[in-house]
Amino acid sequence: MCEADPFAATLMYVEMPKYYTWNQSTKKFQRRKQGTPVPDWPQVFSTDALGRMYTVHPRNDECFYLRLLLVNVRGPKSFAHLKTVNGHQCQTYREACQLLGLLENDSHWDLTLADSVVSSNAYQIRTLFAIIITTCFPSQPIQLWNKYKDAICEDILHRLRIQTNNPDIQITDEIYNEGLILIEDQCLTIANKLLIEVGMIAPNRSMHDAFNQELNRELQYNVDTLQEFVRNNVPLLNEQQKQVYETLMQAVDNNTGGLFFLDAPGGTGKTFVISLILATIRSRCDIALALASSGIAATLLDGGRTAHSALKLPLNLNTIDTPTCNISRSSAMGKLLMQCKLIVWDECTMAHKKSLEALNFTLKDLRRNNNIFGGLMILLAGDFRQTLPVVPRGTPADELNACLKASPLWNNVKTLSLTTNMRVQLQNDQSAAQFSKQLLDLGNGKVPVDATSGLITLTNDFCRFVDTQLVLIENVFPNISENYKNYAWLSQRAILAAKNNDVHALNFTIQSKIAGDLVTYKSVDSITNPDDVVNYPTEFLNSLEIPGFPPHNLQLKVGTVIMILRNLNPPRLCNGTRLSVKRLMPNLIEATIINGKYAEDET
Numbered sequence: 001m002c003e004a005d006p007f008a009a010t011l012m013y014v015e016m017p018k019y020y021t022w023n024q025s026t027k028k029f030q031r032r033k034q035g036t037p038v039p040d041w042p043q044v045f046s047t048d049a050l051g052r053m054y055t056v057h058p059r060n061d062e063c064f065y066l067r068l069l070l071v072n073v074r075g076p077k078s079f080a081h082l083k084t085v086n087g088h089q090c091q092t093y094r095e096a097c098q099l100l101g102l103l104e105n106d107s108h109w110d111l112t113l114a115d116s117v118v119s120s121n122a123y124q125i126r127t128l129f130a131i132i133i134t135t136c137f138p139s140q141p142i143q144l145w146n147k148y149k150d151a152i153c154e155d156i157l158h159r160l161r162i163q164t165n166n167p168d169i170q171i172t173d174e175i176y177n178e179g180l181i182l183i184e185d186q187c188l189t190i191a192n193k194l195l196i197e198v199g200m201i202a203p204n205r206s207m208h209d210a211f212n213q214e215l216n217r218e219l220q221y222n223v224d225t226l227q228e229f230v231r232n233n234v235p236l237l238n239e240q241q242k243q244v245y246e247t248l249m250q251a252v253d254n255n256t257g258g259l260f261f262l263d264a265p266g267g268t269g270k271t272f273v274i275s276l277i278l279a280t281i282r283s284r285c286d287i288a289l290a291l292a293s294s295g296i297a298a299t300l301l302d303g304g305r306t307a308h309s310a311l312k313l314p315l316n317l318n319t320i321d322t323p324t325c326n327i328s329r330s331s332a333m334g335k336l337l338m339q340c341k342l343i344v345w346d347e348c349t350m351a352h353k354k355s356l357e358a359l360n361f362t363l364k365d366l367r368r369n370n371n372i373f374g375g376l377m378i379l380l381a382g383d384f385r386q387t388l389p390v391v392p393r394g395t396p397a398d399e400l401n402a403c404l405k406a407s408p409l410w411n412n413v414k415t416l417s418l419t420t421n422m423r424v425q426l427q428n429d430q431s432a433a434q435f436s437k438q439l440l441d442l443g444n445g446k447v448p449v450d451a452t453s454g455l456i457t458l459t460n461d462f463c464r465f466v467d468t469q470l471v472l473i474e475n476v477f478p479n480i481s482e483n484y485k486n487y488a489w490l491s492q493r494a495i496l497a498a499k500n501n502d503v504h505a506l507n508f509t510i511q512s513k514i515a516g517d518l519v520t521y522k523s524v525d526s527i528t529n530p531d532d533v534v535n536y537p538t539e540f541l542n543s544l545e546i547p548g549f550p551p552h553n554l555q556l557k558v559g560t561v562i563m564i565l566r567n568l569n570p571p572r573l574c575n576g577t578r579l580s581v582k583r584l585m586p587n588l589i590e591a592t593i594i595n596g597k598y599a600e601d602e603t
């Protein structure tokens with residue numbers, strides 16, 4: 001069929017019934033004579049008929065892989081054609097699936113590392129290796145290490161050659177060991193796991209050293225740089241900020257502990273003041289822990305980490321009555337919390353009240369002190385007008401109940417406020433001032449709600465309304481075909497949409513304005529229980545658009561803006577980090593970070 005009919009050659013097997021009917025007597029497909037005309041294809045009509053293929057159990061292996069090829073390869077002309085990948089005719093359908101990257105196995109990770117060896121430096125390869133072994137679960141990580149350890153340790157060898165002024169030094173077991181230690185440190189940061197826990201060989205280091213990483217990390221700041229930062233920025237504080245800074249620093253100096261809340265709507269300099277407080281404490285060689293409820297908020301603070309991973313909070317906070325943090329007195333985090341002078345928790349308004357209660361219990365226990373938070377000073381920051389904690393399948397009442405204000409701890413809070421919008425003041429922009437006020441009114445519930453519909457009406461001057469997506473794109477991304485190379489320009493604009501369909505349409509249109517070829521990346525979706533495979537065929541899994549997952553068919557160009565969807569390597573690569581694609585390889589995407597503290601870093 002695909003040989004004879006050029007339109008059929010553009011289709012996949014399952015799409016055939018949409019455009020063709022099966023003629024029983026001639027035993028051939030023939031084009032539909034009615035339906036919606038297909039643009040650019042005269043005499044071709046489409047209907048909404050659905051194609052269904054028999055499911056096959058993977059134990060029936062070649063049949064299973066043939067079916068997998070039929071739902072992925074367009075216009076196959078013969079069985080031999082289905083088995084041919086990049087000009088190479090495979091012996092089996094399984095091999096063809098393998099070469100097309102449709103099966104999940106270690107070869108993905110092998111090829112990914114092989115791509116990175118060609119294009120990346122040793123630090124980047126090491127980070128990639130740490131991410132692969134902690135988040136992708138390859139079955140033979142040691143084999144991968146043995147294959148790529150020379151590339152992973154290349155910078156260590158280079159450093160030794162320079163230090164000793166001896167270009168003839170060859171790679172040794174000590175160098176590999178140092179490489180393993182560096183990878184282990186990254187695994188501890190990413191997933192709090194030792195190498196031995198992810199199926200790798202353990203480096204030769206004392207456990208004390210491995211576990212003290214967390215403590216060392218909080219003490220490694222450059223005191224001179226921090227002192228200079230404080231000297232330069234304290235004079236910039238406005239009156240309100242100065243008062244907040246002084247009150248908080250006095251509380252730190254008095255060492256009396258307490259719970260403070262910095263109530264600051266967006267743009268009032270909350271991050272600015274917090275960074276200054278953190279720097280002041282750290283410049284005295286004391287410990288100040290910077291936490292945030294989301295990875296992306298953590299990237300804005302120096303040394304910022306997500307509260308969940310740093311405090312080892314349980315995942316099911318909702319269902320536990322009195323949760324505690326999984327931190328013992330002898331652990332590095334335990335020691336850190338005992339020595340710490342201040343914990344800052346940004347975007348705390350998104351946190352579940354029980355996470356703060358868990359911290360309270362844990363600190364009392366660790367510090368052997370029955371005062372609130374074990375006598376440690378806690379600074380919460382955020383804005384209750386923004387997103388509250390998300391309670392899966394919960395009602396608005398559940399959300400309010402999960403909110404920090406519903407916790408008995410809130411009775412002890414001392415509130416400090418910032419109200420001057422510094423973005424507006426610094427730019428002296430009247431329209432920005434008006435917009436900021438309108439946003440505050442909205443957040444404070446001052447915009448009237450229509451009693452019948454329960455909706456609010458935005459005033460015509462709330463912002464500029466446009467009629468179509470195209471006009472919106474033109475306004476937000478003018479001349480994108482040229483401007484996409486300017487990272488600072490890109491970092492300041494984004495279009496948000498509530499539905500995936502709109503997001504896909506917007507991405508498609510914006511991407512089509514950038515010159516260059518599209519490269520397709522397909523996900524490998526499989527069922528963990530093989531007995532369920534017939535109930536959940538691969539193409540069904542591929543069709544699912546699950547929140548927080550990339551689409552099955554990801555199409556990218558060099559210059560496209562992408563966003564990381566999980567905390568891969570915090571604080572550099574978090575859920576929400578935006579990057580611009582720099583290079584597209586078959587198994588690896590090289591990109592440059594465009595926002596946050598690590599902007600312009602390549603990854």
Ligand SMILES: Nc1ncnc2c1ncn2[C@@H]1O[C@H](COP(=O)(O)OP(=O)(O)OP(=O)(O)O)[C@@H](O)[C@H]1O
Pocket residue numbers: 236237238241264265266267268269270271272273422423426
């Ligand atoms: N006193 C100041 N002097 C100079 N610049 C300031 C001052 N306070 C804040 N800024 C600048 O104003 C901008 C907004 O401040 P910042 O990001 O700290 O606000 P924020 O309250 O954290 O906002 P958001 O919640 O939206 O992140 C930043 O660019 C910051 O550097």
